[in-house]
Amino acid sequence: MGTGGAPSPGASALGFRPGPVGAALAAALAAVLAAATGCTGTHPADATAGGRTAASSPAPRTTSPEDLCARVVAHWSREVLDSDTYGDYQTMGLSNGQYDILRRVVDAARAEKRRAGARAADLLIDRRARSGCAAWYRTGGPSDGPWQ
Numbered sequence: 168m169g170t171g172g173a174p175s176p177g178a179s180a181l182g183f184r185p186g187p188v189g190a191a192l193a194a195a196l197a198a199v200l201a202a203a204t205g206c207t208g209t210h211p212a213d214a215t216a217g218g219r220t221a222a223s224s225p226a227p228r229t230t231s232p233e234d235l236c237a238r239v240v241a242h243w244s245r246e247v248l249d250s251d252t253y254g255d256y257q258t259m260g261l262s263n264g265q266y267d268i269l270r271r272v273v274d275a276a277r278a279e280k281r282r283a284g285a286r287a288a289d290l291l292i293d294r295r296a297r298s299g300c301a302a303w304y305r306t307g308g309p310s311d312g313p314w315q
Contacts, residue, residue, distance in 0.1 A: 232308060236300035237293075240265055244272045244292045248280065262309050268299035 230238075243259045253273060256266035272295040280288035 233297075233300050233304045236265055236268070236303065237297040240269050240272060240300060241292050241296040244269055244276060244296060245289070247273055248276055248288065248292070264303055264309055265300075268296065268303060272296050272299060 239259075239261060243254070243261065247253050247269075253266075253270055256263065256269075259266075259269075261269065272292055275295055276288040276292050279291045
């Protein structure tokens with residue numbers, strides 16, 4: 168049963184009366200959104216020989232837990248190297264285990280900086296963060312606890 172040309176109750180309450188222009192705008196908006204999000208309505212089987220299919224798309228690159236650990240530990244080690252304190256591991260976004268690695272890395276980097284300079288300390292930070300995180304994950308990494 169039709170409405171006899173009358174708009175729906177919700178549309179009239181909002182003062183919206185769909186017409187040819189409104190319908191065209193809605194269709195154009197839907198097309199733009201579909202193109203922007205990649206929702207074209209085609210399936211990989213429908214793709215032409217020149218089109219890309221889902222199978223030919225490169226896989227997203229993921230960062231291993233060891234690499235992520237090494238990157239954040241090295242970053243924060245550089246941040247606290249010239250400080251008198253280590254800072255708070257929670258505000259750094261580190262787990263307790265990562266913070267233990269950071270303290271060992273910073274202690275070694277401070278000694279290396281006094282002995283051989285800032286460049287040597289910087290290189291040591293990268294090596295020690297990587298080896299510390301690799302060892303930590305080799306032995307199981309974080310536990311199920313919230314700060315391990």
